[in-house]
Amino acid sequence: xxxxxxxxxxxxxxxxxxxxxxxxxxxxxxxxxxxxxxxxxxxxxxxxxxxxxxxxxxxxxxxxxxxxxxxxxxxxxxxxxxxxxxxxxxxxxxxxxxxxxxxxxxxxxxxxxxxxxxxxxxxxxxxxxxxxxxxxxxxxxxxxxxxxxxxxxxxxxxxxxxxxxxxxxxxxxxxxxxxxxxxxxxxxxxxxxxxxxxxxxxxxxxxxxxxxxxxxxxxxxxxxxxxxxxxxxxxxxxxxxxxxxxxxxxxxxxxxxxxx
Amino acid sequence: xxxxxxxxxxxxxxxxxxxxxxxxxxxxxxxxxxxxxxxxxxxxxxxxxxxxxxxxxxxxxxxxxxxxxxxxxxxxxxxxxxxxxxxxxxxxxxxxxxxxxxxxxxxxxxxxxxxxxxxxxxxxxxxxxxxxxxxxxxxxxxxxxxxxxxxxxxxxxxxxxxxxxxxxxxxxxxxxxxxxxxxxxxxxxxxxxxxxxxxxxxxxxxxxxxxxxxxxxxxxxxxxxxxxxxxxxxxxxxxxxxxxxxxxxxxxxxxxxxxxxxxxxxxxxxxxxxxxxxxxxxxxxxxxxxxxxxxxxxxxxxxxxxxxxxxxxxxxxxxxxxxxxxxxxxxxxxxxxxxxxxxxxxxxxxxxxxxxxxxxxxxxxxxxxxxxxxxxxxxxxxxxxxxxxxxxxxxxxxxxxxxxxxxxxxxx
Amino acid sequence: xxxxxxxxxxxxxxxxxxxxxxxxxxxxxxxxxxxxxxxxxxxxxxxxxxxxxxxxxxxxxxxxxxxxxxxxxxxxxxxxxxxxxxxxxxxxxxxxxxxxxxxxxxxxxxxxxxxxxxxxxxxxxxxxxxxxxxxxxxxxxxxxxxxxxxxxxxxxxxxxxxxxxxxxxxxxxxxxxxxxxxxxxxxxxxxxxxxxxxxxxxxxxxxxxxxxxxxxxxxxxxxxxxxxxxxxxxxx
Numbered sequence: 001x002x003x004x005x006x007x008x009x010x011x012x013x014x015x016x017x018x019x020x021x022x023x024x025x026x027x028x029x030x031x032x033x034x035x036x037x038x039x040x041x042x043x044x045x046x047x048x049x050x051x052x053x054x055x056x057x058x059x060x061x062x063x064x065x066x067x068x069x070x071x072x073x074x075x076x077x078x079x080x081x082x083x084x085x086x087x088x089x090x091x092x093x094x095x096x097x098x099x100x101x102x103x104x105x106x107x108x109x110x111x112x113x114x115x116x117x118x119x120x121x122x123x124x125x126x127x128x129x130x131x132x133x134x135x136x137x138x139x140x141x142x143x144x145x146x147x148x149x150x151x152x153x154x155x156x157x158x159x160x161x162x163x164x165x166x167x168x169x170x171x172x173x174x175x176x177x178x179x180x181x182x183x184x185x186x187x188x189x190x191x192x193x194x195x196x197x198x199x200x201x202x203x204x205x206x207x208x209x210x211x212x213x214x215x216x217x218x219x220x221x222x223x224x225x226x227x228x229x230x231x232x233x234x235x236x237x238x239x240x241x242x243x244x245x246x247x248x249x250x251x252x253x254x255x256x257x258x259x260x
Numbered sequence: 261x262x263x264x265x266x267x268x269x270x271x272x273x274x275x276x277x278x279x280x281x282x283x284x285x286x287x288x289x290x291x292x293x294x295x296x297x298x299x300x301x302x303x304x305x306x307x308x309x310x311x312x313x314x315x316x317x318x319x320x321x322x323x324x325x326x327x328x329x330x331x332x333x334x335x336x337x338x339x340x341x342x343x344x345x346x347x348x349x350x351x352x353x354x355x356x357x358x359x360x361x362x363x364x365x366x367x368x369x370x371x372x373x374x375x376x377x378x379x380x381x382x383x384x385x386x387x388x389x390x391x392x393x394x395x396x397x398x399x400x401x402x403x404x405x406x407x408x409x410x411x412x413x414x415x416x417x418x419x420x421x422x423x424x425x426x427x428x429x430x431x432x433x434x435x436x437x438x439x440x441x442x443x444x445x446x447x448x449x450x451x452x453x454x455x456x457x458x459x460x461x462x463x464x465x466x467x468x469x470x471x472x473x474x475x476x477x478x479x480x481x482x483x484x485x486x487x488x489x490x491x492x493x494x495x496x497x498x499x500x501x502x503x504x505x506x507x508x509x510x511x512x513x514x515x516x517x518x519x520x521x522x523x524x525x526x527x528x529x530x531x532x533x534x535x536x537x538x539x540x541x542x543x544x545x546x547x548x549x550x551x552x553x554x555x556x557x558x559x560x561x562x563x564x565x566x567x568x569x570x571x572x573x574x575x576x577x578x579x580x581x582x583x584x585x586x587x588x589x590x591x592x593x594x595x596x597x598x599x600x601x602x603x604x605x606x607x608x609x610x611x612x613x614x615x616x617x618x619x620x621x622x623x624x625x626x627x628x629x630x631x632x633x634x635x636x637x638x639x640x641x642x643x644x645x646x647x648x649x650x651x652x653x654x655x656x657x658x659x660x661x662x663x664x665x666x667x668x669x670x671x672x
Numbered sequence: 673x674x675x676x677x678x679x680x681x682x683x684x685x686x687x688x689x690x691x692x693x694x695x696x697x698x699x700x701x702x703x704x705x706x707x708x709x710x711x712x713x714x715x716x717x718x719x720x721x722x723x724x725x726x727x728x729x730x731x732x733x734x735x736x737x738x739x740x741x742x743x744x745x746x747x748x749x750x751x752x753x754x755x756x757x758x759x760x761x762x763x764x765x766x767x768x769x770x771x772x773x774x775x776x777x778x779x780x781x782x783x784x785x786x787x788x789x790x791x792x793x794x795x796x797x798x799x800x801x802x803x804x805x806x807x808x809x810x811x812x813x814x815x816x817x818x819x820x821x822x823x824x825x826x827x828x829x830x831x832x833x834x835x836x837x838x839x840x841x842x843x844x845x846x847x848x849x850x851x852x853x854x855x856x857x858x859x860x861x862x863x864x865x866x867x868x869x870x871x872x873x874x875x876x877x878x879x880x881x882x883x884x885x886x887x888x889x890x891x892x893x894x895x896x897x898x899x900x901x902x903x904x905x906x907x908x
Contacts, residue, residue, distance in 0.1 A: 004772075011759060011760070071757055072757040074751060074755055075757075077721075078722065078751065079744060079772050079773055080741055080744040083721075256724075259717070
């Protein structure tokens with residue numbers, strides 16, 4: 001797997017899209033910090049962007065890479081390499097290069113503006129961890145969609161639909177059910193519903209760490225009582241990890257059985 | 261002739277009255293070593309001068325018109341045994357003492373300095389630490405609480421007291437005090453015609469300033485920072501609130517100013533910065549909000565329950581997460597000529613007034629008011645989208661809740 | 673070398689392989705022939721493990737290949753369509769395949785043979801179809817594996833390169849290698865193959881030496897022999 005990962009990663013790192021992605025984050029980081037010079041305010045704005053954009057990029061890039069590297073995959077399939085290693089290697093190549101763009105693109109400006117000396121360093125680290133998880137999760141989901149759809153257009157369609165569902169529609173349904181069942185106690189429901197969607201979970205995790213969590217009032221206090229504890233934090237990490245591992249297991253299962 | 265002689269007698273009395281007032285000096289090495297002894301020795305209108313030193317005394321009763329004055333802040337240590345100074349006479353002045361270790365009780369409100377049914381008192385330049393209640397005015401009017409420093413270390417509401425408390429006391433001037441770390445910094449109950457000026461009230465557990473059933477009071481130029489909540493005005497009428505600063509009252513249930521069941525108040529030229537809720541309004545009517553600054557608050561104005569005939573004019577609403585939140589469609593409150601930093605309209609005729617009205621209520625804040633749990637969707641893409649669509653064509657938010665003449669530039 | 677028993681494969685409702693039994697003996701050149709859609713490529717891909725059979729078993733060098741992958745070290749494969757990652761240079765591609773196979777064989781001779789020196793630093797996406805096929809051939813022949821599988825090796829080659837290819841095939845055979853070749857060009861098959869396997873609608877229709885094929889169909893060249901085979905099938 002290491003070798004496949006190496007070549008995928010190498011291939012991607014040299015591609016135009018990685019540079020565009022990296023320079024987007026660089027520009028974003030610098031502009032944000034140039035505009036208000038406040039690291040913790042920067043973290044809030046970044047969160048808004050990261051929880052929407054990272055999944056979108058992960059989904060699109062993942063599907064795109066899968067389809068574009070069809071030849072590479074075929075070449076590899078005839079080589080003495082384990083099948084699952086071919087796909088996992090490619091997956092980690094994509095997810096790795098995307099994560100690297102994210103970490104470098106945001107890390108460099110924030111470092112230059114004195115991140116290590118500020119108290120935003122933990123919030124920022126959490127933001128990056130969440131960003132990396134979202135990349136891993138949505139790239140894995142994208143690979144799953146792509147491996148099941150040989151038709152490129154269909155695959156892209158499903159991938160965008162998936163993103164749309166997770167980023168927007170899910171919250172719409174969530175909101176509707178909260179309003180419909182407002183007479184019932186909703187704390188547990190909303191906590192579970194939040195934990196089930198990696199985007200919502202990431203948003204909540206970061207929000208609760210920031211000052212802005214006071215706006216969440218009583219609901220926020222309930223959430224904080226769970227997510228704010230060590231246990232809650234590691235539970236959330238576990239959920240994110242499951243969101244990463246389960247699609248990967250499915251990817252391996254599908255890859256082992258697919259004809260090329 | 262009779263009249264002239266009586267005037268003369270008065271003048272004489274005034275002249276000699278001043279002249280005959282004596283000073284009783286107390287110090288650890290003096291003949292009079294305790295304050296209690298000093299007070300009992302002193303005649304009315306004498307000055308009891310307490311020199312530097314530590315005096316372990318409590319239940320000191322000042323029962324005649326006296327000036328109890330400290331030199332270089334002598335320490336009066338109540339050793340947590342109960343109340344420390346009790347004033348039961350008119351015309352008493354307490355000045356320059358350092359009072360510590362007030363007793364804590366769950367049944368009696370022990371205070372560092374208590375004034376009971378007395379008038380014309382002055383309490384000034386006093387420093388209070390390790391206290392339960394600080395300065396407690398009980399049915400005492402026409403006095404002054406000036407330039408005191410009250411530093412509490414309250415941890416829980418149930419076993420802490422208020423910094424300055426007024427109960428059935430009228431016409432009192434509370435100014436230039438610094439109160440921190442108590443339950444309520446300054447608390448007024450059934451106290452009318454009180455003037456509260458230039459005080460600083462910070463880091464108090466509950467409220468910086470708290471009005472209950474108190475009418476015709478004025479508070480100006482005070483700073484309320486980092487309290488559980490800045491100021492709570494409840495069940496009171498005709499309160500004037502001018503030029504105060506409400507800052508960083510931040511937390512899940514914190515706010516800068518809470519108005520509950522109050523009528524006919526004027527709120528002008530105040531600055532609300534970085535509060536979770538700048539003003540929370542419940543059942544309050546005929547209130548004018550004019551020329552206030554709302555900067556970087558979670559909610560600038562949060563209205564719960566029916567509020568009628570309030571007017572909001574000339575205020576600056578800048579960079580608040582929500583400008584106005586409202587939980588019903590009913591509204592006869594007026595928003596006019598405010599500056600809204602979220603306003604994205606235009607001004608074609610260049611008269612400084614936006615040509616399209618501004619609707620300060622976001623759909624999300626409307627929903628979150630109805631179903632508080634939905635707030636967990638704060639800053640989600642979905643909410644941004646529906647907020648935008650609501651802004652373009654309002655369906656749910658009150659149609660007439662709008663500022664028809666939004667200012668293009670902020671009021672300076 | 674390869675032992676296939678009762679191999680079945682369906683793609684959806686389409687039954688591509690209907691019970692193939694086949695033994696490939698070492699040191700010979702086998703030509704797998706058959707009309708489009710007869711299952712040639714599927715059969716090859718099954719041997720390579722790219723297609724997972726529904727039923728039946730495949731043994732390569734005495735070991736079943738199910739879920740295995742190490743046996744592919746013994747196989748060199750020339751895919752039908754030369755698809756390569758476009759943004760790699762030829763040199764990098766060769767180095768990469770060497771690295772992936774953990775094999776240090778030098779490709780210099782082959783590169784010279786196909787005159788690829790001037791293309792080494794070009795990106796694969798910039799190459800013509802023929803040049804790509806040459807690169808494809810280099811990759812297939814550069815390793816010293818026991819088994820060579822060539823899927824339509826002569827597609828897109830100029831006559832010169834075609835001659836080189838034939839020479840290569842012969843020299844590999846001389847080294848004692850086993851070759852599986854599919855091709856549409858019968859003349860090419862006639863020149864190189866020892867054995868002919870004719871697939872039709874997922875079954876082996878004919879399996880024998882070139883001479884046996886000629887004898888069975890009473891023809892003098894492969895092209896006619898195959899045509900005759902098909903005709904017999906149609907009549908029968």
